[in-house]
Amino acid sequence: MTPWNSANLGDSVSSIDTPALILDLDAFERNIELMASALKEKGIRLRAHAKSHKCPEIAKIQIAKGAVGICCQKVSEAAVFVEAGIKDVLVTNQIISPNKVKRLFELARSARMGILVDHPKQVAVLLAQARVTGLEIDVYVEVNVGSNRCGVSPGKDAVALARLIAESAPLRFAGLHCYQGSAQHLRLPAERKTAIQEASKLAKEVRDALVAEGMACPRVTGAGTGTFLNECDSGIFDEVQAGSYIFMDRDYSENQLETNDLHFEHALFIQATVMSYPEPHRAVLDAGLKAFSVDSGMPAVWKRPDLKLTKASDEHGVLEVSDPSRIALGDRLTLIPGHCDPTVNLYDALVCIRNNRVEAIWPISARGALL
Amino acid sequence: MTPWNSANLGDSVSSIDTPALILDLDAFERNIELMASALKEKGIRLRAHAKSHKCPEIAKIQIAKGAVGICCQKVSEAAVFVEAGIKDVLVTNQIISPNKVKRLFELARSARMGILVDHPKQVAVLLAQARVTGLEIDVYVEVNVGSNRCGVSPGKDAVALARLIAESAPLRFAGLHCYQGSAQHLRLPAERKTAIQEASKLAKEVRDALVAEGMACPRVTGAGTGTFLNECDSGIFDEVQAGSYIFMDRDYSENQLETNDLHFEHALFIQATVMSYPEPHRAVLDAGLKAFSVDSGMPAVWKRPDLKLTKASDEHGVLEVSDPSRIALGDRLTLIPGHCDPTVNLYDALVCIRNNRVEAIWPISARGALL
Numbered sequence: 001m002t003p004w005n006s007a008n009l010g011d012s013v014s015s016i017d018t019p020a021l022i023l024d025l026d027a028f029e030r031n032i033e034l035m036a037s038a039l040k041e042k043g044i045r046l047r048a049h050a051k052s053h054k055c056p057e058i059a060k061i062q063i064a065k066g067a068v069g070i071c072c073q074k075v076s077e078a079a080v081f082v083e084a085g086i087k088d089v090l091v092t093n094q095i096i097s098p099n100k101v102k103r104l105f106e107l108a109r110s111a112r113m114g115i116l117v118d119h120p121k122q123v124a125v126l127l128a129q130a131r132v133t134g135l136e137i138d139v140y141v142e143v144n145v146g147s148n149r150c151g152v153s154p155g156k157d158a159v160a161l162a163r164l165i166a167e168s169a170p171l172r173f174a175g176l177h178c179y180q181g182s183a184q185h186l187r188l189p190a191e192r193k194t195a196i197q198e199a200s201k202l203a204k205e206v207r208d209a210l211v212a213e214g215m216a217c218p219r220v221t222g223a224g225t226g227t228f229l230n231e232c233d234s235g236i237f238d239e240v241q242a243g244s245y246i247f248m249d250r251d252y253s254e255n256q257l258e259t260n261d262l263h264f265e266h267a268l269f270i271q272a273t274v275m276s277y278p279e280p281h282r283a284v285l286d287a288g289l290k291a292f293s294v295d296s297g298m299p300a301v302w303k304r305p306d307l308k309l310t311k312a313s314d315e316h317g318v319l320e321v322s323d324p325s326r327i328a329l330g331d332r333l334t335l336i337p338g339h340c341d342p343t344v345n346l347y348d349a350l351v352c353i354r355n356n357r358v359e360a361i362w363p364i365s366a367r368g369a370l371l
Numbered sequence: 372m373t374p375w376n377s378a379n380l381g382d383s384v385s386s387i388d389t390p391a392l393i394l395d396l397d398a399f400e401r402n403i404e405l406m407a408s409a410l411k412e413k414g415i416r417l418r419a420h421a422k423s424h425k426c427p428e429i430a431k432i433q434i435a436k437g438a439v440g441i442c443c444q445k446v447s448e449a450a451v452f453v454e455a456g457i458k459d460v461l462v463t464n465q466i467i468s469p470n471k472v473k474r475l476f477e478l479a480r481s482a483r484m485g486i487l488v489d490h491p492k493q494v495a496v497l498l499a500q501a502r503v504t505g506l507e508i509d510v511y512v513e514v515n516v517g518s519n520r521c522g523v524s525p526g527k528d529a530v531a532l533a534r535l536i537a538e539s540a541p542l543r544f545a546g547l548h549c550y551q552g553s554a555q556h557l558r559l560p561a562e563r564k565t566a567i568q569e570a571s572k573l574a575k576e577v578r579d580a581l582v583a584e585g586m587a588c589p590r591v592t593g594a595g596t597g598t599f600l601n602e603c604d605s606g607i608f609d610e611v612q613a614g615s616y617i618f619m620d621r622d623y624s625e626n627q628l629e630t631n632d633l634h635f636e637h638a639l640f641i642q643a644t645v646m647s648y649p650e651p652h653r654a655v656l657d658a659g660l661k662a663f664s665v666d667s668g669m670p671a672v673w674k675r676p677d678l679k680l681t682k683a684s685d686e687h688g689v690l691e692v693s694d695p696s697r698i699a700l701g702d703r704l705t706l707i708p709g710h711c712d713p714t715v716n717l718y719d720a721l722v723c724i725r726n727n728r729v730e731a732i733w734p735i736s737a738r739g740a741l742l
Contacts, residue, residue, distance in 0.1 A: 004447065004474070006742065017470055017742050051685060073686040076375065093686065094646045094655075096701045099388055103375070118647050121700050149687055150647040150655050181684065275465045276489050276521040284465075284521050289713040291741055294666050295683070312666070313552065314422055314712045315444040315464065315741075316520055329492050330467045341685045342660040346716070348739055367739075368719055370662055370686075371377065371388050 007351045011358040014332065018273045019287035021347040022334070023247075023362070025354040027267035031246050034262050036065040039240060042232045047071050047090060047221065049243025052341050054366035055350060056084030058246065069112070071241050075100045076371040082111045084365065090114035090138065090221075092177060092241065094122055094150055100371065101129045105137065114138035116177050118152040120164055127168045138174035139165045140221065143206055145199035147181040154202040159209045166215055175219030178203040179241065184226030185251060185296075189258045196223075196230035204236045226255055229262070249340040251296040269302060270335040270343070272317065280324040285309075285317035285333065292317075292335065293342035299335035307333070378722045382729040385703065389644045390658035392718040393705070394618075394733070396725040398638035402617050405633050407436040410611060413603045418442050418461060418592065420614025423712050425737035426721060427455030429617065440483070442612050446471045447742040453482045455736065461485035461509065461592070463548060463612065465493055465521060471742065472500045476508065485509035487548050489523045491535055498539045509545035510536045511592065514577055516570035518552040525573040530580045537586055546590030549574040550612065555597030556622060556667075560629045567594075567601035575607045597626055600633070620711040622667040640673060641706040641714070643688065651695040656680075656688035656704065663688075663706065664713035670706035678704065 006020035016022070039046045048062040050070040059070050059081055069088025072078050078089045089111055095101055104126075107113050117123050117139055126139060141161050144151030152158045158176075165173040183195035203220050210217045221239035223231035225248075231237040244252055247268035257263065272287035289312050292299050298309040301319070306326055311318040317335075321327055337343040344350075345367055352360040377391035387393070410417045419433040421441040430441050430452055440459025443449050449460045460482055466472055475497075478484050488494050488510055497510060512532050515522030523529045529547075536544040554566035574591050581588045592610035594602035596619075602608040615623055618639035628634065643658035660683050663670050672678040672690070677697055682689040688706075692698055708714040715721075716738055723731040 004450075004742065017468065019741050079375075093657075095657075096646050097388065097644060118649055119700055144649060148653070149682075149684065149689060151649055153649070273468060275467050278489050278515060278522055278524070282519065286464075286466075287741075289664065289666050289710075290716050290739075293660060293664075295660050311520075313520065318520060329490055339660075345661045346739065347741075368661075368717065370390050370658075370718075371375065 005349070005361070007358045007361065009358055009361065013353055013356050013358070016271055016351055016358065018271045018332065019291040020271045020351050021344065021349070022269040022271055023350045023352045024267045024269065025352050025359060027265040028246055031248065031264045031267055032061060032065050034264060035242065035245050038262055039232070040066060044232050044237070045239040047239050047241050049241045050081060051077065052243035052247060052344065054344060054364045054369070055362050056081055056086065056365055057362040059084070059086050072366070074369055074371060075103045076369040077366040078107055078113070079103065080366040080369055082107045086111060088112045092116055092179070094118060094142070096122055096125060098125055101125050105129045105133045105135050108135045108137050112138065114140060114174055116140050116142040117161065117165070118142045118150050120161065123161070123164050123168060123171070127171055130170045134170060136170045136172050139171045140174050140177040141165070142177040143203060145178045145180050145202045146183065146195060147179065149181060154206050158206045159213065162210055162215060163213070173215070175217055175221060176203055176206055177221055178237070179222040179224065180227065181224065184224045185255060187254060187256055189256060189261070192227045193230050196227050196234065200231070200234035200236045207236065225252055225264070244340055247340040249296070250300045250336045250338045266302070266336050268337060268340055270299065270337060272333050272335055274327060274329055274331045274333065277327070277329040281321045283319040283321050283327055285319060286315070287317050287335065288312045288315045290314055290346060292337050293339050293346070295342060296339035299337050302334040302336050304333065376720070376732070378729045378732065380729055380732065384724055384727050384729070387642055387722055387729065389642045389703065390662040391642045391722050392715065392720070393640040393642055394721045394723045395638045395640065396723050396730055398636040399617055402619070402635045402638055403432060403436050405635060406613065406616050409633055410603070411437060415603050415608070416610040418610050418612050420612045421452060422448065423614035423618060423715065425715060425735045425740070426733050427452055427457065427736055428733040430455070430457055443737070445740055445742060446474045447740040448737040449478055449484070450474065451737040451740055453478045457482060459483045463487055463550070465489060465513070467493055467496060469496055472496050476500045476504045476506050479506040479508050483509065485511060485545055487511050487513040488532065488536070489513045489521050491532065494532070494535050494539055494542065498542055501541045505541065507541040507543050510542045511545050511548040512536070513548040514574060516549045516551050516573045517554065517566060518550065520552060525577050529577045530584065533581055533586060534584070544586070546588055546592060547574055547577055548592055549608070550593040550595065551598065552595065555595045556626060558625060558627055560627060560632070563598045564601050567598050567605065571602070571605035571607045578607065596623055596635070615711055618711040620667070621671045621707045621709045637673070637707050639708060639711050641670065641708060643704050643706055645698060645700055645702045645704065648698070648700040652692045654690040654692050654698055656690060657686070658688050658706065659683045659686045661685055661717060663708050663717070664710050666713060667710035670708050673705040673707050675704065
């Protein structure tokens with residue numbers, strides 16, 4: 001726990017204590033609207049990925065704007081959202097420990113819960129708990145459509161796994177989860193298009209094989225902020241799991257777009273202060289590895305091409321200064337995180353601003369929910 | 372907040388819910404003893420760096436074993452330790468915002484507080500608050516001795532800054548802070564020795580210049596786990612700020628040691644579970660970027676050279692498996708974090724184990740204390 005808050009309601013932005021995680025409400029709301037209207041037009045469901053924000057206030061806004069529910073990555077994360085009143089949560093991950101399975105079914109008393117499998121053993125632990133509780137949950141087969149992380153290979157193993165679930169009432173075979181994670185940050189539109197065409201082909205093969213065997217395949221779900229328009233156009237996906245579109249980080253903004261792509265705006269920032277300025281071409285920020293993640297590279301400095309973050313240690317960010325006349329000790333700078341999800345997970349709250357004032361402070365209630 | 376805990380007191384290690392941050396108490400206590408006895412023998416003070424652990428229980432053990440106090444990097448972190456009863460805290464960082472300075476002086480009512488400066492403006496904001504409150508604090512001049520992060524250049528600017536502090540009662544000029552951060556992970560002992568010889572030479576020049584002008588230089592403080600024996604041998608440093616020695620991460624263990632170096636043991640681990648095993652040579656752990664930091668590279672798998680973490684996404688760690696006969700879905704593995712400090716900052720508690728049982732659960736009370 002931090003012993004004091006970065007900001008209080010009504011504060012001016014310039015009085016926010018740094019480092020702080022900032023949400024620009026106008027940009028955030030435009031991103032929410034843009035996604036909602038695009039998917040509505042296409043007749044594709046949005047199941048918003050809440051691992052990006054871990055914030056029930058945001059999940060409620062997404063659902064109010066048409067999302068059918070949320071997905072998240074951990075059962076403990078799901079617990080936070082169910083507790084906050086979210087009624088439809090898909091945990092887009094595998095679980096194998098009986099304790100987590102037990103927790104998942106506890107949540108199924110209050111919400112429609114879903115989970116992924118890619119091995120019969122996971123089905124067995126789920127089924128055991130389903131029989132104990134008599135509760136139904138949605139079970140999706142995760143198919144490896146090119147990201148080479150989790151997921152059963154497309155083909156007979158995928159079909160057999162779906163059949164196993166379908167024969168394991170009260171488990172409910174809910175469909176296929178086909179997320180092509182490694183396509184999200186391919187920089188060229190044509191690269192992303194090709195990757196999702198291949199993923200869609202594999203997803204279709206599995207779905208068609210299920211149908212050929214007389215099984216229903218209620219849903220094909222997947223996609224992320226980088227590629228979802230391709231999944232929408234595939235004719236096979238009927239649900240999109242985008243998460244980062246609400247925030248847009250530096251990494252996503254480096255994807256090249258086509259004219260008909262949607263332009264989401266940066267809405268998530270870190271405010272930081274120049275706490276040391278020891279040399280004309282080197283300044284040091286009060287934000288480092290505990291204030292932003294660097295797995296997708298350094299944050300960018302917002303609207304300041306003259307400043308470049310070159311190094312981060314635990315609590316220091318070193319800036320290369322090209323024009324010393326434009327920076328001074330004590331200056332406040334705004335950073336665009338390299339990768340939004342693990343950055344959000346470092347903070348207890350989002351400081352939400354509009355018209356240069358703190359309009360809301362939203363707890364990141366599922367921060368640290370690792371289990 | 373996670374809605375449930377990884378472990379309860381008395382649990383067997385194999386029942387800890389994963390991912391979890393584990394402290395091997397036997398190894399930890401040996402590390403504590405090894406450092407305490409080495410520094411006692413050399414007559415050098417230990418001011419343990421608490422940014423590594425953020426845990427008051429650990430700070431108290433370090434002080435009980437002879438540390439004169441702690442250092443940390445943020446005023447909000449210091450607040451957690453002062454609240455927990457620590458009486459001597461040096462914030463090894465610069466601050467410039469009046470709000471942080473005010474908080475620092477509030478802590479000076481309960482503990483001896485110290486802070487670094489590398490610019491006269493920082494002295495001015497400290498002095499303003501010192502005059503308002505009438506409270507004394509220790510102010511150290513940070514000298515850039517080679518790490519090229521913060522710190523005034525050795526030479527006349529450093530001397531002038533020390534004089535400014537000395538003339539700014541009730542601020543107290545406490546000495547020089549000379550931390551050579553970039554030397555800590557030089558792999559060869561000779562490289563580390565050379566870097567600290569150079570740092571010590573620069574520190575000595577500044578100290579001698581102060582003495583030549585008739586000023587006292589009460590202390591020269593610095594050093595980290597990678598180099599502290601070199602600082603001990605320098606004849607100029609009289610206080611060591613090591614932090615990571617209690618845990619030892621993968622990055623530190625890659626430093627080559629000489630025969631007379633101290634062998635600290637790995638004491639900090641992450642327990643993780645194979646949640647998906649889709650291909651013979653690819654397994655997936657339930658721990659990713661939100662369970663460990665990757666700024667210093669991937670975690671190693673403890674005592675399992677057959678397994679290599681090759682990729683991490685938010686909640687997935689992808690393992691390259693060289694011998695499929697040695698791993699199965701549901702297996703528990705133990706990881707050695709690449710970098711301990713930002714990894715600890717991801718967890719709410721340390722699960723402390725001995726003899727295969729959970730002996731204690733220590734809150735990481737200053738987790739997320741960024742201000």
